[in-house]
Amino acid sequence: MTAVTVRAPAKVNLQLAVGPLRGDGYHDLVNVFHAVSLVDEVTAAPAGRLEVTVEAAPSARVAIEGVPVDGDNLAARAARLVAARLGVEPQVSLRIRKAIPVAGGMAGGSADAAAALVACARLWDDRDDPLLGRDDLLEIGAALGSDVPFAVLGGTAVGLGRGERLTPALTRGTFHWVFATADGGLSTPAVYAECDRLREEHGEPAAMPEVSQALMTALATGDVKGLGAALTNDLQPAALRLRPSLDRTLAAGRDAGAIGALVSGSGPTCAFLAESEGHAADLAAALEGAGVARSVVRAQGPYPGATII
């Protein structure tokens, strides 16, 4: 095997309901993940040692500064875990082409980790019945980060626990999205901590979250308006507190007729749901014109998880 290239998707959280802080520092969640056609690519090739290179995909305006190019990169950590499970040396060159914003709330690092899991598993074991199956990769992914298993699975799925216990959700048709990226990222732990602080400040203790049935029905029936009305993100107030300018971005999308508007995960990327492909083009043009984003990107969901190309 000379080289394996894998594509893995960004996500938007359709419902992100944050429960109480657990003893291990994580929050129990109801996390409805939705993969979209904004993808990173990881190419794994044999090398004398573990090497990482990171570049922005030609079509994307991704700021890649701050992405580690050493063993700390999530893709490199994924490669080491796969190597350990297969009993081989992690001697691989990982070339990462990023189109997913960095620290943007769209799980870009998790996508790269998922892509590296799939790529290295194939590079080092290309038998028809490989030692590591999809369930093994989901399990290894959970050790790397709460969002990684979903980037392996893709589609639309309900995540419980810290988001790693996944059940695929029934969906119908394609949904059209517009994403407004921001200058500078937000730290995921900082946004969760701010969410806890705001709840304490307002005397609102966290309840155990429940899956939104309105959301599940809208997904199963392909009801765009129902989906727009059911979108929720408990981290949004915290992201807005840390990045007040996002209020203007969300308002610009709503004013331009978005069916739904919310912060994606821990932010600062904002996600807008459109009624159709044409509506998404209009919405993207309006957001570009409003000057409220670093870049404006269109994508469709659901999209497959990490896939060899």
Ligand SMILES: C[C@](O)(CO)[C@H](O)COP(=O)(O)OP(=O)(O)OC[C@H]1O[C@@H](n2ccc(N)nc2=O)[C@H](O)[C@@H]1O
């Ligand atoms: C915000 C989301 O992207 C929504 O999908 C995820 O919950 C975050 O997933 P992730 O980036 O893979 O996060 P991890 O690497 O697992 O955790 C980073 C940090 O986020 C916080 N964290 C994460 C997941 C979770 N259920 N509760 C948390 O409080 C913790 O402070 C943790 O130390």
Ligand SMILES: Nc1ncnc2c1ncn2[C@@H]1O[C@H](COP(=O)(O)OP(=O)(O)OP(=O)(O)O)[C@@H](O)[C@H]1O
């Ligand atoms: N392959 C990678 N791509 C991007 N960031 C990485 C990668 N590996 C490690 N990191 C580190 O992880 C941090 C968060 O990156 P990432 O792009 O995954 O954030 P995010 O999209 O907000 O994550 P999430 O939505 O899962 O909370 C980066 O600032 C960087 O330091």
